[in-house]
Amino acid sequence: MGYDTPEIVQEYLNELPFRVFNYSFNKLRIWILEIGKSNNKKLRFVGPGFKSAFIYYYNKQRSIFFQEIESNEYKITIYTANNIQTFIGNDLESVWNQVSCLKQFTGYQLFGLDHQYVQKLIHELQVSTCSLSDWNNTNLMTLIYKYHLKRYTYAQVNWQQLFDNWLLQESTVIELQLTLCNLYPKNYTLKDREYRAWESFLRHVGCVGITPFDKKQSKASLI
Template sequence: MSTDKYKRQLLATGDIIETLHYSVFAINWWIFIKKTPEKYSCIPICVNMRIKFELNKTEFIIRIIKQSNNIYQPGYICETDQAAMVYSTPTAAINETYKKLFNVQTRYSGPLVMGFDDEKIAEELQVGVLFFPFKISVYNITVFIFALGSSTLEELNFTDPGYQSSFSHKFRGKQSLIVQSILKDKCQKDIYQQAEKIQTYSGISPKDVWSKLKILNNIDGWKNQQSSIIELSSHLIWVYSENYEFIDWKLQAWRSMMRKVGCTNITHFTKKQSFFEFWTNSLDPSNDRNLISYLYIKNLLNYNPPEPDIKNDNLKMHNTIDKFWKSFDESIHMNKRGFDGKMRILSVIADNFGHREIREKLKISNDLISAAKKYAHTNGPGCVVMTKPIITKSRVSEIQDQEFEAFFASGFKN
């Protein structure tokens, strides 16, 4: 794949390593790219990822490594630089190498040049990710959540050993990484400075731990309210913003977290009727569910069902989309393998959709998708395979050779 400006080509997607991407310093191994003012895309920084691009008509290749002396942070090597120095950021790797080659001080954004903002490159890097970390902002603090879980302990709000999140804040006058964990029967906060753990606090509840930490004393571990019922979207405005548009995976992450802290979805109506979602943290959700049901039946909930025309238009659009994917699915599975079969059919749409969407809709392998994209680039979407012309060579006989010489000789004499 490539872009007009940098002619980027992903040579290797690299590997996601659990001990790096889902551990204490996981925040260093993921990058959040802003797609819109309210939307971010979470992309893994994969070990052994290699990408080729062009700057000033010169080819550069950046490779990401796990540093032997600092495994908590990715290292970046520009293979164009014969010295093969390891840099802590892609920006430094690109700009320092550029300076060596051209003796010019130029500033390029490393993540931008490497293609983390490119939708197709991002989708290839996200293939195989089972859980996407996410971040929320609370009291102007960005919390990075990289593991979830559930348990039977009410005092821990039913959160499981395995839940982990982190954020940066000053501790004893120095910027620190504070990692919050739920262990088997307690909550724990570990304080890291320069990748070294300097302090650990633990307690029976999040509130107990906060009281020992002696910082951010205005924050309670869990928000209290008198009612056991909340409406999810209106509460998320407190975390995000009023006009924030959620993507599916982030909403699913919130729903998963709600369930795993002991909450129950008690919404009476379907998503097609309303986007509202009512949840309760009651141990017995039946009373709250009956209450929401009663309010709904009596038209006391302002749930704003969609207009019939809009609903019908949406239904028609979804039916058309379903027919489109169903047609491709049938064509691909009915045809043979190879250039003149599945690959050629898939090449019609291969460049217009990302790996993940095609894989989910058609249930096919990444290898076939990649092959179809290559087919489209070489032959054109859906076009017949371009065949090289067959050139036949034969030796000229001695008599023919003499005749040619005589012919050309007589021509020059005239």
């Protein structure tokens, strides 16, 4: 199928807005497993869905510390060889105050929230989505375009034209393949990778119901 080819694997990985990564903090290696956003300025906008983990000793046993942020609580689950223990708090510090180790660090540090790349990902989440009511917000739309589409498409494409024309038409449905072809020079070939980037871009500006073709249909998509 080609999925064992490094170039193809990398191409698909490049589409992901987030990939699990780890970094060294003191003697710990903290894994960032998932990113979540919120409007909480005190937490620098991290929010529900954020998950991280590391390995350390708890009660003299090598253990996995799994941390997660939910809607109204902060949770640490410690997995040892023969036991699972969970701590829940109202904020990062209160939950870590219940754990009898690593007192020299703050909960913010142990969750991995002070890492520069984590902050970058959270910022990108803040600006990488919008809705139809934001289509006239040029700055926001440009940020989303740069994040989802710019590096995969023709540099001179007038992507704003798609939204300008769409807002003017009576129907809320467009035929995507034809619409995109009209944005590019004559005889320009829209590659599959580029088309998927367009789909990602459109989904993140509020478009729903992107219907792809299958092998028995003509190459068309409706939104």
